[in-house]
Amino acid sequence: MVRRDAEKIYAGKASSDHAIPQESINQLLVRLAKEGKRVLRLKGGDPFIFGRGGEELAELIDENIEFQVVPGITAASGCASYAGIPLTHRDHSQACIFVTGHRREGGEDLNWEMLSHANQTVVFYMGLENIERICSSMKAHGRAATTPAALVEKGTTSEQRVFVGDLDSLPGIIAENEVRAPTLILVGEVVALHKRLGWYKPGQEIKRPLPGL
Amino acid sequence: MVRRDAEKIYAGKASSDHAIPQESINQLLVRLAKEGKRVLRLKGGDPFIFGRGGEELAELIDENIEFQVVPGITAASGCASYAGIPLTHRDHSQACIFVTGHRREGGEDLNWEMLSHANQTVVFYMGLENIERICSSMKAHGRAATTPAALVEKGTTSEQRVFVGDLDSLPGIIAENEVRAPTLILVGEVVALHKRLGWYKPGQEIKRPLPGL
Known part of the structure; x- marks a missing residue:
């Protein structure tokens, strides 16, 4: 939706292949703003949920650059909606937890005790590489091996794939289906609702909720 | 953004004053759809995070009514952005937890042990009436009394107010300021970032990120 003459700079990153390091992104925002440009820093998801938005803001504030923050649909919300898996449910889940499955080098391990209680939904961002560890740690900390668990690959897109299993079967499902x-x-328990509530068939036309509905 | 001739039915609710009970909302959706109408069920926030969207979907599926789900900005994301409080931060918070502070009658108590770990952000939806209980339970389960805590009243609106204190001072702040x-x-620790990152001044004009930026 940007103007056709806007300069576009790709700053995306995969977990192991940073297109531009975060430090350089921060500096780029500052430099372009100081050149008098209007800068849109576009992120997938929400800037304040595993988006490092706080670090970018701090840099702008240090440099006296005016800005505004626009919240976004975090991946957990988007994928939940399109997979038909409510993140909370009166009967099944009192809380939902978002956590990153990708460990920072030298960083502390996740709080598995906290993550492994019953009747809560845990969403792992970027957890695919650590799936064995996630499943075994949750079981070791008391989560039942039969706890429903889902994978949402390329969620909300026309290539979305959803796989449902449990803490025992998830690693095998990933290998088999080349997720x-x-x-x-x-x-979490809510994942079992996918079978009943899953409504989105990739490839089907989605009618966008436009004005004039 | 709906057509001017669309029939609008208010179905909002406050925690203690349900305008329309959930059961009636479900039935209303079904009845209107069966009359051949195109129905938009508009919710604040995200339908799958304390939105009871799953219950509405189940009803529609039972009645063979086609639908689609559109995810939304949950209150935690909206309020975090407009209060300048990142929900996660590499240095301060590895996880964020959304939980409802409003207890269902006869329902189980919250899992205070899970909620009271350090280095995580907990967002309570609808917790104002139970603030004394929330603060004292978290302290009793090991969260430091000096843990930063914030109130975001009417978040994202032109009447937004943000108050920052800690688990000890929060109940008093609510009383004093008639929150x-x-x-x-x-x-959580991230709340302390508000002092530095808080950017939104209610009443200031927000430039919406429109096409043609």
Whole structure:
């Protein structure tokens, strides 16, 4: 939706292949703004949920650059909607937790005890590479091996694939079906609702909720 | 954005004053759809995060009514963006948790142990009435009394107010400032970032990110 003459700079990244390091993105925002340009920093998802938006803001504030933040649909919301998996449900889940499955080098391990309680939904962002660890750690900390778990690959797109299993079967499902990033992992009782509530068939035409509905 | 001749039916609810009970909303959707109408069920926030969207879907599916789900900006994302409080941050928070502070009658208590770990962000939806309980339970389960905590009243609107304190001071802040619903409660180390990252001044004109930026 940007003007046709806008300069577009790709700053995307995959978990192991950073197109532009975060530090350089921060500096780029500052430099372009100081050149007098109007800069749109466009991110997938929400800037304040695993989006490092806070770090970019801090840089702009240090440099006295005016800005505004526009919230977005985080991957958990988008994938939940298009997979027909409510993140909370009065009967099944009192809380939902978003966590990143990709560990920062030298960073602390995840709080598996916290993540492994019953009756809550856990959404792992970028967890595909650590799936064995995620499933075994949750089981070791008390989550039942039969806890429903889903993979949503390329969620919300016309290539979306949803796989449902449990903490025991998830790693095998990934290998068998060659599931690739970007894939969101959802764990919790609500995942079982997909069978009934899954409504989106990739390839079907989605009628956008436009004015004049 | 709906057509001017669309029939609008208010189905909103406050936590203690349900304009229309959920059961009646479900039935209304079904009845209107069976009359051949195109029905838009508009919700604040995201339908799958404390939105009871799953229950509405189940009803439509039972009645063979076609639908699509459009995800939305959940209150936590909207309020976080407009309060300048990132929900996750590499240095401060590895996970964020959304939970409802409003207890269902006869329902189980919240999992305070899970909610009270350090280095995570907890967002309470509809928690204002139970603020004393929330703060004292988190402290009793090990969260430091000095853990930063914020109230975002009427978040994202031109009447937004943000108050920052800690688990000790929050109840007093609410009383002193006559904080009213809708108010989101955020607890965690990231809340301290508001002082530096808070950017939105209610009343200031927000330039919407329109085509032609």
